[in-house]
Amino acid sequence: MAAYHAVLVHFPIALWMTATLAILWRVASDGALAKAIDRALVPLLTIGLLSGIAAFAVGLMVWPWETISSTPLGRNHVLLASWTVAYWALLLATRWIQGEAVWEGVMRWVMAGLAILGSALLGITGTLGGHLVGIYTEVSAALRLAGWEVYTTFYVPMYTLAAIGVVTVALIGLGLWGRNERNAV
Numbered sequence: 781m782a783a784y785h786a787v788l789v790h791f792p793i794a795l796w797m798t799a800t801l802a803i804l805w806r807v808a809s810d811g812a813l814a815k816a817i818d819r820a821l822v823p824l825l826t827i828g829l830l831s832g833i834a835a836f837a838v839g840l841m842v843w844p845w846e847t848i849s850s851t852p853l854g855r856n857h858v859l860l861a862s863w864t865v866a867y868w869a870l871l872l873a874t875r876w877i878q879g880e881a882v883w884e885g886v887m888r889w890v891m892a893g894l895a896i897l898g899s900a901l902l903g904i905t906g907t908l909g910g911h912l913v914g915i916y917t918e919v920s921a922a923l924r925l926a927g928w929e930v931y932t933t934f935y936v937p938m939y940t941l942a943a944i945g946v947v948t949v950a951l952i953g954l955g956l957w958g959r960n961e962r963n964a965v
């Protein structure tokens with residue numbers, strides 16, 4: 781199953797990275813091209829989610845659970861993969877349910893923040909997967925600077941917790957600001 785997992789993970793990685801670029805483009809522009817790209821966003825996020833679920837399901841079959849869960853590296857890969865899939869499912873639901881309202885006022889900056897955060901989760905999931913097969917990237921050096929040693933850390937370190945806290949408060953603040961702005965119109 782390892783070969784199937786290695787092939788399948790390319791789909792969500794490529795589709796969610798493309799979705800990130802599409803969201804950032806739409807955030808930066810109200811032009812015709814940006815609006816055309818936005819019309820493809822829900823299908824793009826839907827295919828991304830379906831392929832992410834497929835990669836996740838096959839990932840569960842690569843190694844026995846006792847093996848993948850016996851090291852911090854393996855457990856963190858599974859944990860981050862779960863966050864990534866759940867996170868992009870929520871982003872799809874947000875764009876689908878809210879429609880084009882997500883690009884109004886301050887809400888577009890919330891979308892930018894969500895897309896960047898989703899890419900970061902995806903990048904860390906892929907980085908940890910790479911370490912499982914002996915392929916290393918500079919992302920793990922950045923994680924180490926944040927107090928996360930990929931081979932030994934199995935908790936969310938203080939600096940990472942602080943960063944998550946700051947981003948959460950900022951996104952909630954942006955959401956409240958956007959709601960007030962909409963109510964004021």
Ligand code: HEM
Nearest residue numbers: 782786789835836839840842843858861906909910912913
């Ligand atoms: C969307 C979710 C996931 C993504 C994006 C992802 C990504 C990756 C990547 C990029 C690799 C390196 C592949 C290679 O270069 O050969 C990898 C390897 C691996 N992943 Fe995942 N993964 C995901 C979910 C999971 C899950 C849920 C599990 C297990 C419960 C898992 C278990 C593994 C294992 C065991 C390897 C090493 C495979 C080998 O020995 O060749 N992955 N993953």
